[in-house]
Amino acid sequence: MNIMFWIIAVITLGSALLMVLNKNIFHSALFMVVTFLGVAAIYMMLQADFLAAVQILVYGGAITIFIIFGIMLTVRGNMKQTNLFSKNAALAGLVSLALIVINAIMVLMTDWPVSENAPPVETVGHIAELMLTKFIVPFEVVAVLLLVALLGAIIIAKEVKKTS
Amino acid sequence: MIGLNHFLVFSGTLFCIGLFGALAKRNAIAILMGLEVMLTAVNVNLVAISRYVTPEALVGQVFAVFVIAVAAAEVAVGLALIVAIYRNRISVNVEDFDWLKW
Numbered sequence: 682m683n684i685m686f687w688i689i690a691v692i693t694l695g696s697a698l699l700m701v702l703n704k705n706i707f708h709s710a711l712f713m714v715v716t717f718l719g720v721a722a723i724y725m726m727l728q729a730d731f732l733a734a735v736q737i738l739v740y741g742g743a744i745t746i747f748i749i750f751g752i753m754l755t756v757r758g759n760m761k762q763t764n765l766f767s768k769n770a771a772l773a774g775l776v777s778l779a780l781i782v783i784n785a786i787m788v789l790m791t792d793w794p795v796s797e798n799a800p801p802v803e804t805v806g807h808i809a810e811l812m813l814t815k816f817i818v819p820f821e822v823v824a825v826l827l828l829v830a831l832l833g834a835i836i837i838a839k840e841v842k843k844t845s
Numbered sequence: 846m847i848g849l850n851h852f853l854v855f856s857g858t859l860f861c862i863g864l865f866g867a868l869a870k871r872n873a874i875a876i877l878m879g880l881e882v883m884l885t886a887v888n889v890n891l892v893a894i895s896r897y898v899t900p901e902a903l904v905g906q907v908f909a910v911f912v913i914a915v916a917a918a919e920v921a922v923g924l925a926l927i928v929a930i931y932r933n934r935i936s937v938n939v940e941d942f943d944w945l946k947w
Binding site: 682683686690693694697698700701706709710713716717720723724726727728729731732735736739740743744747748750751752754755756763764765766767768769770773774776777778780781784785788789793794795796798799800801804807808811812816819823826827829830831833834835837838840 | 846847848849850851852853854855857858859860861862863864865866868869870871872874875877878879881882885888889892893896897898899900901903904906907909910911913914915916917918919920921922924925926927928929931932937939940
């Protein structure tokens with residue numbers, strides 16, 4: 682458990698960093714997949730097996746395909762210099778680094794009320810029960826949101842015809 | 846022993862790497878990728894706190910499922926917007942998107 686956590690954490694954070702630093706946006710997208718799969722392994726380690734499967738399906742599958750479609754539809758010619766830093770990269774790096782340090786200090790200073798109870802072995806049934814009883818309204822709202830996003834994406838991306 | 850602190854520092858670091866990608870990149874799709882990494886880091890946070898603070902309740906995992914659904918909707922609409930803007934400007938460089946300033 683200990684060694685596995687460190688290996689997975691280093692792979693995940695390292696590929697996230699390579700995703701950000703890479704100059705070729707297609708390579709960035711591939712490193713993003715490695716990051717998502719590493720996060721799925723972290724979910725496994727937290728005994729959230731259903732979420733690990735959803736992570737691989739939705740992030741590793743659907744969102745990656747979306748992003749690669751977007752890259753293929755918008756980038757032309759040479760791929761080598763497609764993902765450069767903007768003018769304020771140094772400032773952004775400073776802010777992110779400061780936020781990492783502040784977050785780590787705050788987490789280590791806080792006294793978390795950790796419970797000793799064991800998590801349930803089987804999570805899918807419990808999640809389904811919660812979603813269809815206590816969280817039924819957010820569940821339906823998310824269903825409507827997905828439908829609206831689907832229709833909105835089609836309408837926005839569709840070619841606008843001149844009416845005159 | 847790996848505990849809650851390790852997972853929280855991990856997810857905070859992942860969030861900040863995503864934030865750096867979203868703030869420092871020039872390509873609009875790279876910014877969208879940074880946003881996705883940020884949302885994933887938030888999910889790790891929710892699941893870790895759910896696992897260690899209230900292990901029998903699973904509410905954090907339900908929240909994480911909702912966040913994943915919203916992230917999928919967001920990336921679909923975001924990419925549609927980028928494709929529509931690309932059609933007008935033949936560019937995905939966010940420094941070229943300057944309709945709202947002079």
